[in-house]
Amino acid sequence: MTPQEQQEPQAPQETPSPKRRRGRPTGARAGDSGTRERILAAARAVFSERGYDRTSIRAIARAAEVDPALVHHYFGAKEQIFEAAIEVSFAPALSVPELLAAGPEGVGERLARYFLSVWQNPVTRAPLLAVVRSAVTNETAATVLRGFVLRRLLLRVVGELDLPDARLRAELAAAQMMGVVLMRYVLKVEPLASATEEEVVAYVAPTIQRYLTAAE
Amino acid sequence: MTPQEQQEPQAPQETPSPKRRRGRPTGARAGDSGTRERILAAARAVFSERGYDRTSIRAIARAAEVDPALVHHYFGAKEQIFEAAIEVSFAPALSVPELLAAGPEGVGERLARYFLSVWQNPVTRAPLLAVVRSAVTNETAATVLRGFVLRRLLLRVVGELDLPDARLRAELAAAQMMGVVLMRYVLKVEPLASATEEEVVAYVAPTIQRYLTAAE
Structure with a gap:
């Protein structure tokens, strides 16, 4: 903006x-x-x-x-x-730095649960989905989304991570959540689409936790 | 078919x-x-x-x-x-069960490396990308893709996994790879887009390994 x-x-x-x-x-x-x-x-x-x-x-x-x-x-x-439009649709994502700021312990679980809750709710899901669809099919829309995510989200997230490759790690965590969201809510692949949020969180949280905290 | x-x-x-x-x-x-x-x-x-x-x-x-x-x-x-058309475009994916059949050790690394090599190559990437774009924007295309992936890939992958929630685990592994592919090759988010394949494999392989082999 x-x-x-x-x-x-x-x-x-x-x-x-x-x-x-x-x-x-x-x-x-x-x-x-x-x-x-x-x-x-x-x-x-x-x-x-x-x-x-x-x-x-x-x-x-x-x-x-x-x-x-x-x-x-x-x-x-x-x-x-x-x-x-992205600014409004992605408003929920802007809480992510706060969730990180609460400390490394349990951050994977907090983030995974938060992401799923935002996508589970049709009111917040529909506009996010529209943005993702536009970005996947149009180069200009992808550029705008990329710029927005970088400036408004990624740089703030990276500020909270005290690790090498902080930005790459944040992106891999985001990639895991994006992939889950795509397969669960867009492609509706079973059993992922019908699994409870808690089942998904149980599997995904350790992945997010590792990307954002493990110094390996 | x-x-x-x-x-x-x-x-x-x-x-x-x-x-x-x-x-x-x-x-x-x-x-x-x-x-x-x-x-x-x-x-x-x-x-x-x-x-x-x-x-x-x-x-x-x-x-x-x-x-x-x-x-x-x-x-x-x-x-x-x-x-x-999917049948042809997804031909490379049909090697995945073989990669699994080679045994649990190092399977995360084998799969991550294989996925990235397929997407890294513009000749195999373009048709895959076209299918994903269609499926993300059209309900019928999503249904066709889902059916194809289930019948031709997922059921064979699950046959190789001797773990509870085998199908859910295979889908979460696929979700991680899909998310990486989307952010790296479609949205072209940096530094993920310019990271070497080996850098990405190093981070992603343990995730895939855990989903497909860890009994937790």
């Missing part, structure tokens, strides 16, 4: 007149405090439904019932809207 | 006449021994380029320069063509 996006920006122009909106239902007025949020919610819905490739600024604007210029004003290009 | 697909089938009709082919270049004659292979190669190329969702029998036929009826004759519906 650029600093410009973090503040509440001023609209670049007055509210588009009904004539310029070509008969669409009256949307948010530029400058409405909720407009940015509404565009963001629409963007997440459209990205989620169509994936990154087939999402256009125009489609997001239509879903949010605003002028496309307003979408561009608040977020910039499609890449930046996607980044803002 | 149904038994019907495994034998060389008879064409349902004579070679379509040039008139019926609407001026397309003369394609394979029905009954050509290479026709099935040619359709399959075209199918893999089209699935790979467009993903499962946006691939049609018609597009495959066009790429193979045959009549769509011939595609249907050899393979049936889109699902079955996708399954046949």
Whole structure:
């Protein structure tokens, strides 16, 4: 997110007149405090439904019932809207550094349990899944996701690990969780898909623990 | 693959006449021994380029320069063509039971090294990646992949493991490798993307070894 996006920006122009909106239902007025949020919610819905490739600024604007210029004003290009959408969808992941900060003992179990709980809940799972799908199928979306995960998560995680190869280790732990999530919630491979969270945690926690704490 | 697909089938009709082919270049004659292979190669190329969702029998036929009826004759519906494509793309995975059969000692290392070598090579990576992308974004493709992996791989792997939860363990090992592959070759997260195969093997092998051999 650029600093410009973090503040509440001023609209670049007055509210588009009904004539310029070509008969669409009256949307948010530029400058409405909720407009940015509404565009963001629409963007997440459209990205989620169509994936990154087939999402256009125009489609997001239509879903949010605003002028496309307003979408561009608040977020910039499609890449930046996607980044803002990731920011919201990945909000649960930003608790990971706290879980690490609680100390090395049991960190594998804490992280494995936390990850599964986030993915088990359809409300948090759907937007995460949409981001992963976009990133797996589109190079630009992958780049945006990579940058986000690096800046917002990985560097903070690495700050908590006092080990050689800290970043590689964090990524391997993430890879284990990503793989489990993919096979359990996306490909729905049995018996992994129907195993209880505790069964999965029992197997996966020692893996995470080893990557993040074992000095070997 | 149904038994019907495994034998060389008879064409349902004579070679379509040039008139019926609407001026397309003369394609394979029905009954050509290479026709099935040619359709399959075209199918893999089209699935790979467009993903499962946006691939049609018609597009495959066009790429193979045959009549769509011939595609249907050899393979049936889109699902079955996708399954046949997986069969080819996943051929390297079918060596996994052999690697297991060589005994428990060092199995984690053998498997991790083998997986990475298959994904490291662009020739074997591209078609695998295409299948994974399709399965991650399309429910039907996921079902076909799941069935294939279960029948052709998982059941054979489990036959080699003499442990409780053998299938769950095999899936968790696969999840670790899938996650690594995704982060290394698709999302290209650093330093995992640029680490040597040996560095990755050193970290991942004990994980695979534990899932497949540790009675805990």
